[in-house]
Amino acid sequence: MGFCLGVDLGGTNVKMGVFYEDGTLRDKWEIPTNRANSGASIPRDIAESLLERTERLGISAQDTLGVGIGVPGQVWPDGTVDAENLGWERFPLIAGIEAATGFPVAADNDANVAAAGEYWQGAGRGYNSLVLVTLGTGVGGGIVVDGQCLSGAHMSAGEIGHVQVEPKETLRCACGGFGCLEQYASATGCARMAREELHKTSEPSVLRGLRDIDAKAVWDAAKAGDRLALRVADSFCDYLARGLAILAHTVDPEIFAVGGGVSKAGQLLIDMTREKYRSLALSFCRDTPIVLARLGNDAGIYGAAAMATQKLK
Amino acid sequence: MGFCLGVDLGGTNVKMGVFYEDGTLRDKWEIPTNRANSGASIPRDIAESLLERTERLGISAQDTLGVGIGVPGQVWPDGTVDAENLGWERFPLIAGIEAATGFPVAADNDANVAAAGEYWQGAGRGYNSLVLVTLGTGVGGGIVVDGQCLSGAHMSAGEIGHVQVEPKETLRCACGGFGCLEQYASATGCARMAREELHKTSEPSVLRGLRDIDAKAVWDAAKAGDRLALRVADSFCDYLARGLAILAHTVDPEIFAVGGGVSKAGQLLIDMTREKYRSLALSFCRDTPIVLARLGNDAGIYGAAAMATQKLK
Numbered sequence: 001m002g003f004c005l006g007v008d009l010g011g012t013n014v015k016m017g018v019f020y021e022d023g024t025l026r027d028k029w030e031i032p033t034n035r036a037n038s039g040a041s042i043p044r045d046i047a048e049s050l051l052e053r054t055e056r057l058g059i060s061a062q063d064t065l066g067v068g069i070g071v072p073g074q075v076w077p078d079g080t081v082d083a084e085n086l087g088w089e090r091f092p093l094i095a096g097i098e099a100a101t102g103f104p105v106a107a108d109n110d111a112n113v114a115a116a117g118e119y120w121q122g123a124g125r126g127y128n129s130l131v132l133v134t135l136g137t138g139v140g141g142g143i144v145v146d147g148q149c150l151s152g153a154h155m156s157a158g159e160i161g162h163v164q165v166e167p168k169e170t171l172r173c174a175c176g177g178f179g180c181l182e183q184y185a186s187a188t189g190c191a192r193m194a195r196e197e198l199h200k201t202s203e204p205s206v207l208r209g210l211r212d213i214d215a216k217a218v219w220d221a222a223k224a225g226d227r228l229a230l231r232v233a234d235s236f237c238d239y240l241a242r243g244l245a246i247l248a249h250t251v252d253p254e255i256f257a258v259g260g261g262v263s264k265a266g267q268l269l270i271d272m273t274r275e276k277y278r279s280l281a282l283s284f285c286r287d288t289p290i291v292l293a294r295l296g297n298d299a300g301i302y303g304a305a306a307m308a309t310q311k312l313k
Numbered sequence: 314m315g316f317c318l319g320v321d322l323g324g325t326n327v328k329m330g331v332f333y334e335d336g337t338l339r340d341k342w343e344i345p346t347n348r349a350n351s352g353a354s355i356p357r358d359i360a361e362s363l364l365e366r367t368e369r370l371g372i373s374a375q376d377t378l379g380v381g382i383g384v385p386g387q388v389w390p391d392g393t394v395d396a397e398n399l400g401w402e403r404f405p406l407i408a409g410i411e412a413a414t415g416f417p418v419a420a421d422n423d424a425n426v427a428a429a430g431e432y433w434q435g436a437g438r439g440y441n442s443l444v445l446v447t448l449g450t451g452v453g454g455g456i457v458v459d460g461q462c463l464s465g466a467h468m469s470a471g472e473i474g475h476v477q478v479e480p481k482e483t484l485r486c487a488c489g490g491f492g493c494l495e496q497y498a499s500a501t502g503c504a505r506m507a508r509e510e511l512h513k514t515s516e517p518s519v520l521r522g523l524r525d526i527d528a529k530a531v532w533d534a535a536k537a538g539d540r541l542a543l544r545v546a547d548s549f550c551d552y553l554a555r556g557l558a559i560l561a562h563t564v565d566p567e568i569f570a571v572g573g574g575v576s577k578a579g580q581l582l583i584d585m586t587r588e589k590y591r592s593l594a595l596s597f598c599r600d601t602p603i604v605l606a607r608l609g610n611d612a613g614i615y616g617a618a619a620m621a622t623q624k625l626k
Contacts, residue, residue, distance in 0.1 A: 129466055143563070150458065152565025153442055154597040159562040162595055164555060167479065175595055242477060249472040250456070250563045252465025282475055282488055284467040 003059050004308035005050050005103070006117075007069040008110065008300030009033065011085045014046060017301035018057060021065065021309055023121045027057060028301060038087040043096025050101060066104040067097060068307035070113030070300045074155045081107065106307045110300055112149040112158060114259070115142025117303030122294040123257035131253040132293060133160055133243065135262035138174070139182040143251050147310060150251070161186070165242040184239035187262050190215035194232045203228050219265035237269060241276035248277075248285040259293030266292065316372050317621035318363050318416070319430075320382040321423065321613030322346065324398045327359060330614035331370060334378065334622055336434040340370060341614060351400040356409025363414060379417040380410060381620035383426030383613045387468045394420065419620045423613055425462040425471060427572065428455025430616030435607040436570035444566040445606060446473055446556065448575035451487070452495040456564050460623060463564070474499070478555040497552035500575050503528035507545045516541050532578035550582060554589035561590075561598040572606030579605065 001021050008015040017028040034041050073083030079094035097105045115132035124130030134140040139161030143150040150157040161182035169179035183189050191213050205228035206221045221229030274290045314334050321328040330341040347354050386396030392407035410418045428445035437443030447453040452474030456463040463470040474495035482492035504526050518541035519534045534542035587603045
C-alpha cells in the first residue's frame with residue numbers, strides 16, 4: 001500500500017502526518033513555523049522534516065504518493081499562496097516543496113482541508129457530502145461534495161462565517177459586513193452576547209463574578225443551569241441553525257459536522273442547534289444529521305493527506 | 314456530429330428540442346401535456362413526438378446521443394419522479410421513455426435543468442460555474458459547478474427561494490418557514506410589498522389607480538420614476554442581493570444569471586441588485602457578474618439536451 005503525507009501549516013506550528021493510502025495514520029509530529037524572513041525557509045523546513053521522517057519509517061520515495069498541505073490563506077491556481085498571517089503574497093509554496101522533496105504537492109485553504117479530513121476519516125466517513133462548520137475565534141467552514149471541496153470561483157466557497165444571518169445588525173463584522181454568522185456563533189461572538197446580556201439586565205448569573213468571560217465559561221454556566229447563560233447559548237445555537245439551514249437550501253449536504261474550540265461545549269450545543277435547525281429547514285432536509293466533528297486538531301493533516309491521495313494518484 | 318434531444322416537461326405543455334452536440338438548436342416544438350389518467354400517457358406522448366420529429370429531420374437512431382428531460386418535481390436516484398403538479402409519486406418516467414425510444418434518458422428537476430441550459434449555451438457560456446436565480450411566481454434556482462448541477466443529498470440544493478433573508482418576518486412562506494427569499498423577490502412578493510407600501514402611506518403613486526397590482530406594474534412604475542414603486546423595487550433588489558451574497562459565500566459561482574418572468578424588468582433590476590450586492594459580498598467575490606439570463610423559456614430544452622450530452626455520452 002502507498003503512503004501519503006499530510007501537512008497542516010499554521011502560524012505557530014506545522015503539523016505533519018504520514019498516512020497509509022486507506023486513511024490509517026502511521027505517524028504524526030510537529031515542528032515550529034519559522035516566520036523569520038517572511039517564512040522563506042518554510043518550504044525547506046517542511047520538506048526536510050517529511051524526508052527525514054519517511055526515511056526513518058522505512059518508506060521509500062516510490063511508495064510515497066504525494067504531499068497535501070493546508071495553508072492559512074488562499075491558494076491560487078498557479079500554486080502560489082497568499083497568507084496574511086505569514087506575510088505571503090503569491091508565495092511559491094507548492095513549487096518549493098515539490099523541488100525539495102521530489103513529490104507531487106497539492107495545497108488548499110486550511111478550512112477546506114479540514115472539511116476534506118472529516119469527510120475522509122472523520123464525521124463524514126461513509127457519506128457522499130459534508131459541510132464542516134468550525135466554531136473558533138471566528139467561524140470557518142468547508143463544503144465537500146462527491147469527494148471534491150468546493151473552492152469557488154474566487155476562493156470564497158464555504159465562507160460560512162460570512163453568511164448573513166442578522167440583516168438588522170448595526171455592529172460591523174471584521175469583513176466589513178453586518179450580521180455575519182461569525183459575529184454570533186464564534187467564541188468571540190458568544191462572549192460578546194454574554195456581556196451584552198449581563199449589561200441589559202441585573203438578573204443573577206455566575207457569569208457576573210468573572211473578570212473575563214469566554215465561550216467556555218458561558219457554556220459551562222449554561223450546562224450548570226444558569227438561566228442567563230442558557231439564553232446566550234440559545235441565541236448562539238439559533239444563529240448557527242440559521243447558517244446550517246441556509247447551507248441546506250444551497251448545498252444540501254448529507255451531514256453537517258461542527259468543529260472548532262467552541263464545539264467542545266459538546267452534545268448540548270448539538271442538541272439545541274438541531275432542534276432549531278429542524279424548524280428552519282425544508283422538510284426534505286430536516287433530518288440531515290448534525291454531529292460533532294471527530295478529528296479535532298488532526299482534521300488538517302487527515303484532509304491534506306486525502307488531497308494527496310485524491311488529486312495526485 | 315451527434316444529436317441530443319431536450320425535453321422540458323411542464324404542467325400545460327411539453328417543450329422539445331433537437332440539438333447538435335455542440336449546442337446549436339436544430340428544431341424545437343411543443344405538445345400539450347396530457348394530464349388525464351395521472352399523466353400515464355406522458356412517457357409515450359414524448360417518445361412518439363421525439364421519434365416522429367427526428368425521423369422527419371432525417372436523424373438516425375445511431376446519431377442520437379440520448380434524451381434529457383427536466384421535470385417539475387424531484388427525480389430519485391432510481392429514475393422515478395415525484396411531481397405534485399402531475400399527481401406523480403415515484404412515477405417511472407425515465408424507464409418509460411427509454412423503453413419507448415430505445416435512447417438513454419437522463420432527468421433532473423426543471424430548475425436545475427434551466428441552470429444547466431444557461432451554463433451550456435446562455436449567460437454562463439464560457440464560465441466554469443453559474444448560479445441561475447429564477448424570479449417567477451416563486452423563486453427557483455440551480456447551481457452548476459464544473460459542469461455538474463448540485464442536486465444535494467435530499468434534492469434541496471439550489472432551493473434558493475427558501476434561503477432565509479429576513480429572520481424577523483412574521484408572515485409564513487408556503488414552505489412553512491419565515492423570511493424566505495421567495496416571500497420578497499418573486500412576482501407575488503413584489504406585488505405584496507407594493508400593496509403594503511400603498512397601505513402604509515397616502516403618498517401618491519400610479520399604482521393607486523390599479524385594480525390588480527402585479528410585479529410588471531410595479532417595475533413599469535419604478536422605471537417611470539414613481540417614488541413609491543421605486544422603494545418597492547429597491548426592497549426587492551435588496552432581498553435578492555442578500556440571497557446572491559449568501560450564494561457567493563457558500564458556492565461562490567463565477568457568474569450569477571437572473572431569469573424568470575420578473576427579470577423582464579431588465580437592466581434596472583440588474584443594476585440595482587448589483588449595487589446592493591457589492592455592499593454585501595466579501596471583497597474577493599464583490600465583482601462577480603450579475604447578468605440577465607439569455608435563453609428565456611428555452612433554457613429548459615437547452616439544459617435537458619446538455620444533460621443528454623454530458624451524462625450519456
